Amino acid sequence: MGRKVQFVQQISRVVVSCDPKKWNPTWIGVGAGTGGVAWGNRSELSRAAHVIGQALISKSSMSKYLLAWCSDLHFDFIQPHQRQRFLQSVAMSGANGIVITGDISTSRRIADNLGSIAGTGLPTYFVTGNHDYYAGNFATTDATTASVCRQFPNMTRLGRGEIIPLGERTALIGHSGWGDGRAGMGPMTPVRMNDSLLIADLRLDGAALFEKLAELGMASARYIERVALIAVQNADQVVVATHVPPFPEASRHEGVPGEPSHLPHFTNVAMGESLRKIARDWPRKKFLVICGHTHERFTWQADENLVVKVAGARYGDPAVEEILEF
Numbered sequence: 001m002g003r004k005v006q007f008v009q010q011i012s013r014v015v016v017s018c019d020p021k022k023w024n025p026t027w028i029g030v031g032a033g034t035g036g037v038a039w040g041n042r043s044e045l046s047r048a049a050h051v052i053g054q055a056l057i058s059k060s061s062m063s064k065y066l067l068a069w070c071s072d073l074h075f076d077f078i079q080p081h082q083r084q085r086f087l088q089s090v091a092m093s094g095a096n097g098i099v100i101t102g103d104i105s106t107s108r109r110i111a112d113n114l115g116s117i118a119g120t121g122l123p124t125y126f127v128t129g130n131h132d133y134y135a136g137n138f139a140t141t142d143a144t145t146a147s148v149c150r151q152f153p154n155m156t157r158l159g160r161g162e163i164i165p166l167g168e169r170t171a172l173i174g175h176s177g178w179g180d181g182r183a184g185m186g187p188m189t190p191v192r193m194n195d196s197l198l199i200a201d202l203r204l205d206g207a208a209l210f211e212k213l214a215e216l217g218m219a220s221a222r223y224i225e226r227v228a229l230i231a232v233q234n235a236d237q238v239v240v241a242t243h244v245p246p247f248p249e250a251s252r253h254e255g256v257p258g259e260p261s262h263l264p265h266f267t268n269v270a271m272g273e274s275l276r277k278i279a280r281d282w283p284r285k286k287f288l289v290i291c292g293h294t295h296e297r298f299t300w301q302a303d304e305n306l307v308v309k310v311a312g313a314r315y316g317d318p319a320v321e322e323i324l325e326f
């Protein structure tokens with residue numbers, strides 16, 4: 001409850017600075033209890049426009065949309081009965097939908113684990129985290145999650161042009177992102193993640209590894225820039241779901257800022273640069289970033305209209321981080 005109140009206060013502060021005349025009165029959310037959107041083969045941006053159009057069609061009076069935000073569930077650390085107990089609690093929470101900001105499981109288990117989440121019946125939007133690729137590679141894991149989303153219409157992986165209306169004035173977009181190796185000590189760091197051992201694409205040494213990390217971070221940043229540009233046209237608030245904190249200030253460990261040696265793997269600098277640019281280009285809009293990866297709960301106001309919330313998490317104890325209200 002305390003955290004929920006804190007969130008509302010933060011957003012209220014930003015709302016004051018908005019010009020209501022700029023609100024687009026035709027923006028109507030798809031609404032509570034609706035599922036994800038199937039995209040077909042259209043381009044990313046035309047698909048995004050398609051969703052906005054779908055949203056406009058669905059004109060109805062809206063009640064608040066309650067979104068259960070979870071992160072770093074790490075289902076591979078718990079038994080099936082624990083997983084079911086957690087999912088039942090989410091289903092009973094009164095939430096209209098679920099958003100998961102990565103690290104759901106591992107590559108070999110993610111299909112089964114996403115299937116169990118689909119069983120809640122709630123529309124579920126997710127990005128993958130680094131852990132989700134463990135014991136696999138990018139291509140096969142992404143193909144697996146795509147297959148799950150085709151099988152279960154209520155499951156949507158964010159990162160292919162989706163713009164999800166939440167309530168009347170808010171849109172959800174997202175991309176997995178990655179620690180792009182630039183924060184803190186950057187490529188000089190001696191620290192290596194298990195990612196370099198457990199994800200086939202990242203079994204790289206030295207400069208090659210950091211080139212790849214930078215490439216992953218940049219791809220996520222460019223994506224968010226493109227899709228936010230469309231989302232912001234018809235929403236007053238854009239929620240950006242990603243896995244890795246986009247600013248070093250938000251990337252903490254055990255109550256203090258992250259070590260410079262660790263920050264390269266726990267910050268997506270490119271994403272932060274893009275978010276700052278978007279927020280400054282659209283000063284009357286609000287941007288809320290939700291992420292995880294550090295497992296260290298923290299809220300950081302990056303700019304007047306840009307707030308970053310990092311989820312706390314404990315291995316073996318999956319939980320709803322917060323019920324977000326739109």
Ligand SMILES: [Fe+2]
Binds near residue numbers: 074131293313
């Ligand atoms: Fe995690």
Ligand SMILES: [Fe+2]
Binds near residue numbers: 103129130243293
């Ligand atoms: Fe992670």
